[in-house]
Amino acid sequence: MKIVNIHHPIDDDFRNDAKVVLAMGYFDGIHLGHQEVINRAKEIANQKHLPLAVLTYDHKPAVVYKQLSPHERRNIIMNDEKMKFMESMGVDKVFLVNYSFNFQNQTPQEFVDNYLIKFNVDTVVAGSDHTYGAKDATMDLLPKYAKNRFDVVSVDLKKFKYEKVSSTRIRRNLDDGHIKTVNELMGRPFHTVGTVVHGLARGRKLGYPTANIEHDELQWLPAIGIYVVNVHIGNDIYHGMASIGRNVTFGNSNPITVEINLLDFDNNIYGEVVGIDWLYRIRGEVKFEGVDKLIEQLKDDEDFTRMFFKNN
Structure with missing residues (x-):
């Protein structure tokens, strides 16, 4: 082309x-x-x-x-x-x-x-x-x-039958976290591209290491929350759960970040440009009273993510 x-x-x-x-x-x-x-x-x-x-x-x-x-x-x-x-x-x-x-x-x-x-x-x-x-x-x-x-x-x-399909409606549903509706309106998973950068390594300490993704400032992102995603690295696709949020358990004034825990994955991918398919919103962001409660929730999120891929 x-x-x-x-x-x-x-x-x-x-x-x-x-x-x-x-x-x-x-x-x-x-x-x-x-x-x-x-x-x-x-x-x-x-x-x-x-x-x-x-x-x-x-x-x-x-x-x-x-x-x-x-x-x-x-x-x-x-x-x-x-x-x-x-x-x-x-x-x-x-x-x-x-x-x-x-x-x-x-x-x-x-x-x-x-x-x-x-x-x-x-x-x-x-x-x-x-x-x-x-x-x-x-x-x-x-x-x-x-x-x-x-x-x-x-x-x-x-x-x-596309009278209700519009970019405005898609943006509104992204802001509301209705990723399933977004994907139906687009006819494919909502997809973003970003670069893996260094973060604060909190996830690794919790037993859930994350890839921190830096997006272009002009890229529309889904609402704050926890999502099931596919991540494209080179020619390979990996399952994962993504967090868009402020890590409120660790403070109230943190910047919004995109962090993805890739299931059964332990490679160093800093600097990789990756594609992300946003498949399903699990829940919103929650401020937990202590790290132990957060870890319990992450385990539940992982179980949900694995079951999602098993059934889809």
């Missing part, structure tokens, strides 16, 4: 040589609704024997038109993982546009002429709620701006 990075204004002499079928959207999370849009574009591309391309953006468009808190700026899926997932879906080319004020400030007609025509589109596919240009033109208006130069396909997700 080829990734073409674009900064507005696009070069006057920019031209995509081959005709393409283009799917448009930010696609944060690439949930079931997003997948429906991309798969519809793929079907058309296959029928017309054309490459499948995607127009997407390097960060949330909302950054341009309103102030976002650090939490709101986070993404369900980071760009590197988004690109990998798109490639797995059969996308041939991604036009990755820097979403700036000047890019957004184009009129709908300028957007079509400056971008879609230069991308040499045969067909443009997007969700029925997709907007573009300074006036937030809708997909219903795109044929007017296309002027018979390309076909327009608007995907009404309600027809595919």
Whole structure:
């Protein structure tokens, strides 16, 4: 898959040589609704024997038109993982546009002429709620701006029973710890990527050594709590139980950390970049009166985790 990075204004002499079928959207999370849009574009591309391309953006468009808190700026899926997932879906080319004020400030007609025509589109596919240009033109208006130069396909997700699938709903469920619902809306386990770093080694002293995972600050994470996870290290997958929390048993002002106890595992993995599949939330974080009570709970969490993998 080829990734073409674009900064507005696009070069006057920019031209995509081959005709393409283009799917448009930010696609944060690439949930079931997003997948429906991309798969519809793929079907058309296959029928017309054309490459499948995607127009997407390097960060949330909302950054341009309103102030976002650090939490709101986070993404369900980071760009590197988004690109990998798109490639797995059969996308041939991604036009990755820097979403700036000047890019957004184009009129709908300028957007079509400056971008879609230069991308040499045969067909443009997007969700029925997709907007573009300074006036937030809708997909219903795109044929007017296309002027018979390309076909327009608007995907009404309600027809595919995905009317309740949205990135907003996924983010809300992540904040509420409803990871099972998140995974249903995404059609796969919620996945994050982080680096194993040194922590305070409390887990090892308790008999539950943990890998401390440092995530990108723009990565949306599930709510504080204890989770069943799969951890990808290289080409291998390991079962584990993860804690997102402040280790409140050891104080009330600790920073939030992500720590994972890998079952039946004793290798040194400091510095490894690992992928985490968040599968199930066991419980919330609890402040225990003493280390012994905490160890008892960790044993219960381990038993639950082992039983989860035995039954799934």
